[in-house]
Every structure is written in structure tokens, then in C-alpha cells.
Amino acid sequence: MHGSLETLYFLLFDGFIWGLIIALIALGLSLIFGIMGIINMAHGDIFMIGGVLTVVLVARIGNLWPLLIIIPLIVGISALPVERWILRPYEGKPLTTMIATIGISFIIEEITLIFFGGAAHMVHEPTTFTVHLLGINYPGYNIIAGLVSMICILLLWSGLRLTKIGVYIRATIEEPEMADAIGINTGQIRSLTFAAGASLAAFGGVLAAPIHQVSYLMGQDVILFCFIVVIVGGLGNLMGTLVAAVFLSAVQEGLSLVFTPVNSNVIILLLMALILVIKPKGMFSS
Amino acid sequence: MNKIMYFLRMRSVVLIIVLLALIAVGLCVKSSFLSILITMITYCIYALAYDLLLGYANQPSLGQSLFFGLGAYGMVLPIIYWHFGFWGSLGVALVVGAAGGLLVGFVAVRLTEAYHVIFTAVIASVMLLLANNYTPITGGSGGLSFQVAPFFSGWIKLTVYSIAANYFLVLAFGVAVFLLLTRLVSSPLGKVWVAIRENEQRVVSLGYNVYWYKLAAFVAASMLTALAGALYVISLRYVSADCFDFQWSVLPFVWVLIGGIGTLIGPIIGVVLFTLFQFYVSDWWSHYLILFGVLILVILRWAPQGIMGYYENIRTNKILKGGGEHAS
Amino acid sequence: MQFGAFTALDGVDIEVEPGEVHSLIGPNGAGKTTLLNTIAGDVKPTRGRIVFDNEDVTGLLPHMCVQKGISRTFQIPNVMPGIKVWESVWLGINSKAKISWHPFVGAKYADAIARKVRELCQIVGLEESMDELAGNLSHGDQKILEIAMAMSLDGSLLLLDEPTQGVSPGEIDTFMSIIKKVSETKTVLMVEHNMDVVLGVSDRVTVLDHGRVIANSTPSEVVNDEQVRQVYLGTTDV
Numbered sequence: 001m002h003g004s005l006e007t008l009y010f011l012l013f014d015g016f017i018w019g020l021i022i023a024l025i026a027l028g029l030s031l032i033f034g035i036m037g038i039i040n041m042a043h044g045d046i047f048m049i050g051g052v053l054t055v056v057l058v059a060r061i062g063n064l065w066p067l068l069i070i071i072p073l074i075v076g077i078s079a080l081p082v083e084r085w086i087l088r089p090y091e092g093k094p095l096t097t098m099i100a101t102i103g104i105s106f107i108i109e110e111i112t113l114i115f116f117g118g119a120a121h122m123v124h125e126p127t128t129f130t131v132h133l134l135g136i137n138y139p140g141y142n143i144i145a146g147l148v149s150m151i152c153i154l155l156l157w158s159g160l161r162l163t164k165i166g167v168y169i170r171a172t173i174e175e176p177e178m179a180d181a182i183g184i185n186t187g188q189i190r191s192l193t194f195a196a197g198a199s200l201a202a203f204g205g206v207l208a209a210p211i212h213q214v215s216y217l218m219g220q221d222v223i224l225f226c227f228i229v230v231i232v233g234g235l236g237n238l239m240g241t242l243v244a245a246v247f248l249s250a251v252q253e254g255l256s257l258v259f260t261p262v263n264s265n266v267i268i269l270l271l272m273a274l275i276l277v278i279k280p281k282g283m284f285s286s
Numbered sequence: 287m288n289k290i291m292y293f294l295r296m297r298s299v300v301l302i303i304v305l306l307a308l309i310a311v312g313l314c315v316k317s318s319f320l321s322i323l324i325t326m327i328t329y330c331i332y333a334l335a336y337d338l339l340l341g342y343a344n345q346p347s348l349g350q351s352l353f354f355g356l357g358a359y360g361m362v363l364p365i366i367y368w369h370f371g372f373w374g375s376l377g378v379a380l381v382v383g384a385a386g387g388l389l390v391g392f393v394a395v396r397l398t399e400a401y402h403v404i405f406t407a408v409i410a411s412v413m414l415l416l417a418n419n420y421t422p423i424t425g426g427s428g429g430l431s432f433q434v435a436p437f438f439s440g441w442i443k444l445t446v447y448s449i450a451a452n453y454f455l456v457l458a459f460g461v462a463v464f465l466l467l468t469r470l471v472s473s474p475l476g477k478v479w480v481a482i483r484e485n486e487q488r489v490v491s492l493g494y495n496v497y498w499y500k501l502a503a504f505v506a507a508s509m510l511t512a513l514a515g516a517l518y519v520i521s522l523r524y525v526s527a528d529c530f531d532f533q534w535s536v537l538p539f540v541w542v543l544i545g546g547i548g549t550l551i552g553p554i555i556g557v558v559l560f561t562l563f564q565f566y567v568s569d570w571w572s573h574y575l576i577l578f579g580v581l582i583l584v585i586l587r588w589a590p591q592g593i594m595g596y597y598e599n600i601r602t603n604k605i606l607k608g609g610g611e612h613a614s
Numbered sequence: 615m616q617f618g619a620f621t622a623l624d625g626v627d628i629e630v631e632p633g634e635v636h637s638l639i640g641p642n643g644a645g646k647t648t649l650l651n652t653i654a655g656d657v658k659p660t661r662g663r664i665v666f667d668n669e670d671v672t673g674l675l676p677h678m679c680v681q682k683g684i685s686r687t688f689q690i691p692n693v694m695p696g697i698k699v700w701e702s703v704w705l706g707i708n709s710k711a712k713i714s715w716h717p718f719v720g721a722k723y724a725d726a727i728a729r730k731v732r733e734l735c736q737i738v739g740l741e742e743s744m745d746e747l748a749g750n751l752s753h754g755d756q757k758i759l760e761i762a763m764a765m766s767l768d769g770s771l772l773l774l775d776e777p778t779q780g781v782s783p784g785e786i787d788t789f790m791s792i793i794k795k796v797s798e799t800k801t802v803l804m805v806e807h808n809m810d811v812v813l814g815v816s817d818r819v820t821v822l823d824h825g826r827v828i829a830n831s832t833p834s835e836v837v838n839d840e841q842v843r844q845v846y847l848g849t850t851d852v
Contacts, residue, residue, distance in 0.1 A: 039400060086583060094400035095346035096586060098407075099543070102536055103582030106575045114573060224411045227404050235400055262419040269412045273393050276405060280397050474708060475717045477697075481705055484694035491654070491688075493680030493709035493767055502715075 015253025023245035028197030034236025044223025050205020076199035234282025333553035335510030336538035341548035343503030349406030351534035357515025383512020391504035417527035429526025546592030640822035691756035695749025706766030
């Protein structure tokens with residue numbers, strides 16, 4: 001009995017850490033939807049690009065840490081023209097953006113398949129220590145990854161609260177017409193948000209590379225879970241997204257003690273359906 | 287008015303010629319071409335079902351693979367496990383499809399567009415995971431083969447192992463669905479759907495409880511999608527969890543988009559063009575998904591109304607100019 | 615009919631007698647449209663009661679209000695653009711009938727309903743454009759179609775939200791005669807800015823200001839009311 005309780009702790013903690021990484025990705029998704037009305041089906045593939053680039057570049061540089069800055073920067077900058085020249089006309093039309101980004105997602109996945117191959121890769125954990133926590137030995141990298149995600153989320157948070165651009169972004173989410181009316185350059189805000197959202201996903205990809213198998217399809221499971229998270233948390237509701245990411249991830253890990261991963265996915269799905277029946281716009285909608 | 291009548295008559299003449307041509311093809315053409323046609327007609331049923339949902343009742347589902355897969359397995363499992371005949375298992379497939387549509391629609395119909403799209407996509411994705419996981423029942427991605435016993439339709443004994451018989455069976459269903467939908471969209475129920483598409487709030491103010499009408503469209507589309515799934519696996523005599531693949535949710539949208547949303551001819555044109563593209567290009571290049579992606583972006587940018595939309599625009603303008611004396 | 619207190623509407627208490635044409639006037643932001651929205655079920659009141667035909671209809675959903683016999687028009691023409699004029703009216707006539715669920719019969723299936731559609735279009739003068747798409751009508755004709763759609767619902771109370779807003783002066787007379795025709799069979803509660811229309815068709819006028827009733831009497835008395843002149847009529851030439 002004691003043993004299984006320890007396993008539960010372990011799983012819940014693991015789910016919490018993974019939930020923080022998921023939150024990074026889902027926050028990007030939610031932010032992009034909130035500002036532009038884009039449902040970004042290619043978001044999981046941006047996460048995947050983060051992972052794949054990590055595998056490629058770690059082999060060159062031999063160190064993971066600088067990639068946490070380099071890769072999101074590369075991805076964020078490459079996302080700018082995609083938003084400006086491909087997605088801009090469809091913004092505000094959820095279905096059309098979804099179809100367009102599915103097209104982009106096919107292109108990204110196939111090109112990655114051509115250059116990276118179909119096999120799954122692993123990145124070695126850059127740290128080897130373990131932490132003894134609640135009677136279990138926990139890999140140190142996971143804790144660092146969790147802390148880094150948390151710092152990143154805090155930075156995002158204070159950025160949105162304290163900087164001028166952050167205030168503009170929040171204004172654009174909450175009162176789009178008003179934001180336009182008081183002369184906020186919503187075009188720039190949109191480009192910036194899309195780049196920021198993509199960077200967040202890529203950042204998550206780099207962080208996840210040592211924990212998660214890296215392959216050209218790694219985005220698909222993650223995007224599924226992220227969509228459940230943003231729906232439960234409320235599209236465009238950043239706080240809701242964060243809470244839902246950590247909560248659902250922990251619930252899923254906890255469930256995996258009793259159920260197979262697929263069955264726990266089904267239970268999460270039923271939970272989502274139940275929440276939507278009661279609150280059609282997410283758990284935290286008024 | 288005369289012009290409209292003339293156009294309608296023209297259209298029925300064209301349709302009858304197409305139908306006769308299809309029958310002639312079934313009688314004399316060799317089998318490899320027939321199997322492409324069988325696929326196309328099955329896809330047409332699927333595309334028409336999706337158009338009913340999106341183009342007429344304005345519900346952007348991105349989880350139709352769920353009902354396609356339910357139809358496929360609803361057809362196959364009774365045949366394998368309980369030795370049902372063709373009609374019996376087809377009945378099961380339709381009932382399962384409709385029941386699935388009712389359950390999903392119950393939640394999905396009241397959601398706004400963004401939530402509706404994501405919710406349906408998520409449900410279908412989880413169903414794919416389930417189908418891949420429960421290999422003993424579904425065969426997973428390896429799939430299941432099965433045999434279809436000869437069956438009676440009317441007084442003729444049919445076996446789907448004859449490709450011509452298979453072709454005529456699918457063609458009969460295709461024609462039936464097309465006629466059914468032609469009738470449906472001009473019926474009172476169809477009018478209410480179009481009105482909801484045009485301005486949902488106003489329909490509410492006209493005293494309609496739109497929820498039930500939208501749910502009806504969702505269930506009808508699920509059932510027809512299940513029919514397409516059932517016919518698809520019957521023609522292949524093989525089913526796998528891939529029937530739930532996300533691509534099956536994207537395809538109907540692409541078909542309808544190419545041909546023109548909200549018309550009944552459009553989806554058919556879309557299916558024919560896209561299936562030819564898919565067939566020849568995937569033969570030629572294994573990474574054809576790149577072209578698929580590019581194609582989606584190109585259509586969205588330069589022909590968002592599809593081929594029929596473009597055509598209808600020209601036509602409406604002509605009619606308006608011809609009969610414009612009433613316009614004030 | 616009584617309306618209790620709302621938050622946007624403060625202690626508004628109005629009674630509309632069966633058969634009368636009752637106009638609501640007042641400066642912008644006085645709460646006139648809010649009042650109509652509340653009666654039609656588009657806005658839920660936080661407090662207060664709406665009684666219609668001795669029945670409490672407070673907080674009913676819009677389509678249920680229609681079923682009870684309250685139908686409305688919108689200030690900005692809110693038609694279904696891709697639907698023909700006769701179909702728009704047809705939808706209203708059938709909204710209480712089970713026939714709207716019929717999946718197979720032709721929409722023009724029954725002479726009786728086709729006749730009803732035509733009659734209604736004739737009453738409002740739209741029979742010429744019955745086969746036009748509603749979205750292709752002129753602004754004025756769309757406003758007329760709004761009224762026709764509300765009439766097609768066969769309710770006993772008609773809520774008209776600024777029926778003549780944006781209508782050219784030459785068409786005003788048409789609207790007044792339509793409203794008069796409508797009022798022969800139905801009770802009308804109308805928000806209106808054009809004083810000629812208000813004085814020409816109303817049996818009773820209520821003046822709202824900042825969510826309060828400041829006058830409620832016959833048109834001629836309202837025009838002469840000192841308070842009304844101050845808050846409202848003083849700003850316009852009458």
C-alpha cells in the first residue's frame with residue numbers, strides 16, 4: 001500500500017512537471033487564439049520542430065542550455081512571415097484558420113520526415129543527478145525543466161502585466177474593438193503574438209527533448225492534449241489555460257496508475273465533455 | 287423566372303446524361319477504373335453529408351472521421367462476430383453512426399464555432415487512439431479482413447466480389463443519397479437550416495428552437511457519413527483503425543471547399559478532382575502530403591468559394607441583371 | 615402588461631393595453647431598446663416582472679416568447695441575406711407548425727400557406743420582390759421585411775424597434791400606413807424617433823429618460839408636458 005502511494009506521488013509530481021511544459025505550449029495556443037482567432041493546428045508541429053532542432057543542434061554544440069534561447073528565437077522569427085503572408089486574411093475565422101494551419105502542419109511534418117527521417121530520437125539529459133523527494137528518486141533534469149517552465153511562465157506573466165506591449169496584448173484580447181479604437185497597432189501586436197506563441201511552443205519542444213521521444217509525429221499527441229487544456233481552461237483565457245494544463249496533466253498521470261494511457265485519455269475526454277455541457281466556454285468562463 | 291426554369295431543366299438533363307454514362311461505364315469498362323469510380327462515389331456520399339452539415343446547417347465539424355470509422359466498424363463487426371448479412375450490418379452501421387452523432391451533437395451543437403471545431407476534432411482523435419489500442423476488436427492499424435456473403439437486393443442476388451456488382455451497388459446508394467439531399471435542402475427542414483446558416487439569431491427571434499434543428503442536421507450528417515464508411519469497407523473487404531484517422535476529417539472539408547460550399551454539385555466536383563489528384567500524385571511522389579498542404583493554402587487564398595461558388599456567382603449576377611426590374 | 619424594475623431600467627412600470635399603438639420615446643441611452651430586448655427575451659432582467667396576457671413571461675428564452683405571442687423587429691435590419699423574401703415570411707408563418715420539421719415535401723407545398731405568404735407580402739407592399747434575396751433589398755425594403763417577418767409570427771404583441779430609422783422621408787408615409795394596418799389586428803409597442811410617426815399613429819406615448827418613465831399619456835398631452843419638453847423635445851424641432 002505504501003509503495004503504491006509513493007508511486008502516486010511520483011506520478012502526480014511527474015504530471016505536474018509535464019503539465020508545466022504543456023502549459024507553455026497551451027499558453028501559446030491560447031494567446032494566439034485570443035489575439036487573432038487562429039486555431040493553430042500546426043502548434044504541435046512547432047513544438048516538434050523545437051524538439052527536432054534540439055536533437056540536430058545538440059549533436060553539433062554538445063550542450064542543451066544555449067538552445068533554450070537560440071531555437072525559440074529561430075522559430076519565432078520564421079513564424080513572422082507565416083502569420084503575415086499566409087494566415088492574416090483568415091484571422092477571426094476559426095474553421096478557416098484551422099484548415100489553413102492543417103495544411104501548414106502537413107507541410108512541416110512531411111518536410112521534417114524528408115530531412116530528419118521517421119525514426120524516433122532521444123536527447124541525453126544534460127544533468128545526471130537525482131533528487132530524493134517524498135521517498136522517491138526523481139531525475140534532476142525534470143525538476144530543472146519544471147523550474148525553467150515556471151520561470152518562463154512568470155516572465156510571460158509579468159511581461160503581460162507590466163510592459164506596455166503586454167497591456168496592449170491584454171487589451172486586444174479583452175476588448176478588440178476598443179484596442180483598435182484607442183490606436184493600438186493591432187497588426188504589429190498580432191505578428192508579435194504569433195511569434196511569441198510559436199517561440200513558447202518551440203521552447204517547450206527544447207525542454208521536452210530529453211524527456212520525450214523526438215520524432216516528426218511527436219507534436220500530434222501533445223497538440224491533442226493541449227486542445228483539451230485550452231478548451232477546458234477557456235480559449236484565450238491564460239490563467240484558465242495554466243490551471244487546466246497542470247490540473248489535467250496531473251489527473252492524467254494519476255489515472256495512469258489504474259488505467260492504460262489510452263483509457264485515461266478517454267476519461268479526460270469525458271471530463272472535458274462534461275465541463276463543456278455545464279460551461280460551453282470553458283471552466284472559468286463567467 | 288424562365289431563365290431559372292431553363293437552368294433547372296438543363297441541370298436535370300446533365301444529371302441524367304451523367305447517370306447514363308456511369309451506368310454504361312459499369313457495363314463495359316475494365317475493373318481497375320471501376321474501383322476508382324467506386325471510391326469516388328463513396329467519397330461523394332461522404333462529401334455530400336459534410337456539405338449538408340457545413341454548407342447548409344453551418345456546423346463546422348472537424349471530427350467526421352469518428353462517424354466514418356463508426357460506420358466502417360458498425361458494418362464489419364456484425365459481419366465478423368455475428369455473421370450478419372449485408373443489410374443487417376448496414377442497418378447496424380447506420381444506427382451506430384446516428385447514435386454517435388446524437389451523443390457528440392448533444393454537446394457540440396450548442397458550442398460556438400471555435401469550440402465546436404476543436405471539440406469534434408478532439409473526440410475523433412481520442413477515438414483513433416482507442417481504435418488503435420483495442421487491437422483484439424478493431425485489428426488496430428493492421429486491420430481486419432472479412433468476407434461478405436452474397437445477398438439479395440430486391441430480386442437480384444448480389445456479391446460484392448464481382449466488381450461490376452459492387453460498382454452498381456455503390457452507385458445506387460450514391461444516386462439515392464443525392465436525390466434524398468436534393469429533396470431535403472428544398473424541404474421545410476432544409477429551409478430552416480439555410481436560414482440558421484444565414485442568421486441564427488434571427489431564426490431564434492422567429493420562434494424556432496434552433497438547437498433541435500442543428501442537432502437534426504448533425505445526426506443526419508453522421509448517419510450519411512457512417513453509410514459512406516460502411517460502403518468504403520465493403521468495397522475493400524478490409525477495415526483498419528485508419529478509418530478513424532484525422533485525414534478522414536480533413537478530406538471532406540477539402541472536397542467541399544474545392545467544389546463549393548452550400549451546393550450539391552460542388553462536393554461531387556471536388557471529390558472527382560481531388561481523388562484524381564490524390565491517386566496520381568501519391569503514385570508519383572510519396573511525400574505528396576506537402577502538395578496537399580500547399581493545395582489547401584492555395585484554394586483558401588484564391589478560390590475560397592470553390593468552383594461551384596464561382597459559377598453560381600456568375601449565374602446569380604446574370605439572373606439579377608436579367609430580372610432586375612423588381613429591385614428598388 | 616407590466617414591467618417591473620431593471621438595473622439598466624430603473625423602476626420602469628409600463629402598461630400596454632390590448633389593441634393600442636404604444637410608442638416609447640426618449641433621448642439616446644434612455645433604455646428604450648433595452649426595454650424591448652427584455653420583453654422579447656433577448657436580455658434577462660435581473661429584477662422585475664414581465665406579465666403578458668396574465669402570464670408571467672419573465673426570463674423566457676426568445677423563441678419561447680415568440681411562441682407566447684410576442685414578436686419583434688430589429689433596429690438595424692436583421693434579415694437572412696441569402697434567403698428569399700417569401701421564404702423569410704414563410705419561415706415565420708411555419709414557426710409554430712410541425713411542418714417546419716418535414717424533411718421531404720416541397721417548401722411551397724400547400725396552397726393555403728402560399729396564399730398566406732402572398733397576402734402578407736401584399737399587405738406590406740413587398741409582393742413585387744417576393745423572389746428577391748432579402749440581402750439584395752434596399753434598406754427601406756429590409757425594414758419593411760422586418761415588419762412582415764414579425765407579422766408572420768401571428769403573435770398578439772408586436773415590438774417594433776425604430777421601424778423608420780434610416781428610411782428616406784418619401785417612404786415614411788408607407789411605414790405609417792403599414793403600422794396602422796398592423797395595429798388593426800395587433801397590439802404594437804414601438805420605439806421611434808420620428809415624431810411625425812409617433813404623433814401620427816400612437817394611441818399612447820411613454821417617455822423614458824435615463825431608465826425612468828417621465829411621462830405616460832396621450833400624444834397630445836406628452837407634447838405639451840413641460841418636463842418632456844425639457845429633457846427631450848427641447849432638443850429637437852417639433
